[in-house]
Amino acid sequence: MNKKVIISGVAGFIGFHTSLFFLKKGYEILGIDNLNDSYDIKIKKKRISFLISDKKFTFKKTDISDYSALKKIFINFCKKTSPKLVINLAAKTGVRKSTSDPNSYYESNVIGCLNIARLASLYKINNLIHASTSSVYGNSPKKSFDIEDQTDKPYSNYAASKKSSEVLLYAFQKLNKINITILRFFTVYGPYGRPDMSPFIFIESNLRKNKINLFGTGNQKRDFTYIDDIVLGIYKSRNLKKYNILNLGNNKPIKINLLLENIEKFSNFKNLVIKLPALIEDVEYTSANINKTISLINWEPVTKFENGIKKTFDWHVENGRWLRKIKI
Ligand SMILES: NC(=O)c1ccc[n+]([C@@H]2O[C@H](COP(=O)([O-])OP(=O)(O)OC[C@H]3O[C@@H](n4cnc5c(N)ncnc54)[C@H](O)[C@@H]3O)[C@@H](O)[C@H]2O)c1
Numbered sequence: 001m002n003k004k005v006i007i008s009g010v011a012g013f014i015g016f017h018t019s020l021f022f023l024k025k026g027y028e029i030l031g032i033d034n035l036n037d038s039y040d041i042k043i044k045k046k047r048i049s050f051l052i053s054d055k056k057f058t059f060k061k062t063d064i065s066d067y068s069a070l071k072k073i074f075i076n077f078c079k080k081t082s083p084k085l086v087i088n089l090a091a092k093t094g095v096r097k098s099t100s101d102p103n104s105y106y107e108s109n110v111i112g113c114l115n116i117a118r119l120a121s122l123y124k125i126n127n128l129i130h131a132s133t134s135s136v137y138g139n140s141p142k143k144s145f146d147i148e149d150q151t152d153k154p155y156s157n158y159a160a161s162k163k164s165s166e167v168l169l170y171a172f173q174k175l176n177k178i179n180i181t182i183l184r185f186f187t188v189y190g191p192y193g194r195p196d197m198s199p200f201i202f203i204e205s206n207l208r209k210n211k212i213n214l215f216g217t218g219n220q221k222r223d224f225t226y227i228d229d230i231v232l233g234i235y236k237s238r239n240l241k242k243y244n245i246l247n248l249g250n251n252k253p254i255k256i257n258l259l260l261e262n263i264e265k266f267s268n269f270k271n272l273v274i275k276l277p278a279l280i281e282d283v284e285y286t287s288a289n290i291n292k293t294i295s296l297i298n299w300e301p302v303t304k305f306e307n308g309i310k311k312t313f314d315w316h317v318e319n320g321r322w323l324r325k326i327k328i
Contacts (some may be wrong), residue, residue, distance in 0.1 A: 011044035011088035034063040064112035078123040098158035110162035135159035144289040156281040173243040186249030190227030191315035216278035218257035226303035236297040249288020
């Protein structure tokens with residue numbers, strides 16, 4: 001079996017864990033990232049320094065929206081190794097920031113995605129896995145979001161850019177000999193998480209004894225999904241044929257207030273919480289219907305929220321020396 005893979009977004013939260021998993025499975029990896037500063041770059045550098053200690057991991061700092069630079073990297077790796085799989089986890093992330101800077105989101109998330117697909121096809125790579133998001137469902141009133149649901153009413157530029165990438169890949173798959181799998185992730189959390197997301201912000205604010213700015217009532221729910229479950233879902237999707245969209249979510253939405261209550265219980269410290277008005281980009285609720293995911297790749301999340309958030313909290317305590325310096 002060919003064990004070569006190109007992964008983009010490797011300095012990011014999910015790209016880092018995906019790379020670790022594929023290295024453990026014996027893969028040789030070409031890892032790509034532009035190391036942008038959408039959040040504190042120190043944590044991205046930390047993740048990369050960890051990955052490059054493995055001889056089977058090669059890192060290239062490149063922007064996926066730059067077709068010719070990306071092509072040079074693909075040529076070099078593909079002529080030596082003929083990979084059969086590309087995993088595109090590079091993207092401008094963060095729902096709220098996409099309002100003030102839409103262009104950079106479309107450049108990375110749409111043009112960048114197209115460049116990856118074109119090069120994967122050019123170098124005869126059989127399978128492309130592309131990360132999408134629960135945000136494409138907008139403010140859906142449904143109890144659980146099905147992949148057949150309407151997704152053309154996004155609430156943010158981020159969500160619109162991700163929906164655009166799904167649509168462009170649909171046409172691309174019809175026109176080219178490549179299998180494409182879109183994975184819609186639901187609020188992913190865990191160790192080495194994103195400093196712009198609530199689990200990281202709440203845990204660090206709690207351990208630093210800072211106040212917490214809470215947008216909305218805190219009764220909004222998110223389908224928090226543990227990173228190890230997400231990575232297993234990515235791995236299990238690697239051989240799917242044609243064009244597929246799958247939800248990867250925990251299927252058990254949790255109130256933001258409950259996230260904070262858990263953290264305060266672990267540390268025995270209560271934060272001062274400043275309640276602010278809900279933001280227009282934030283939806284009330286997310287929850288994944290995973291019936292198709294179960295039937296196609298036999299994937300179900302195994303990490304209960306209480307266990308996943310405890311593991312994440314413990315990791316923050318153990319790594320406090322460098323984590324306390326990360327800007328949140
Ligand atoms: N974390 C979540 O909860 C979540 C939920 C839904 C979807 N997703 C999607 O999963 C993927 C990974 O997300 P993440 O949480 O790891 O985010 P992240 O921001 O930690 O990682 C994304 C990485 O991509 C890199 N990147 C951005 N634009 C790039 C470009 N033009 N060229 C090269 N590299 C670029 C960034 O530097 C970053 O390291 C993204 O596509 C994201 O939209 C994440």
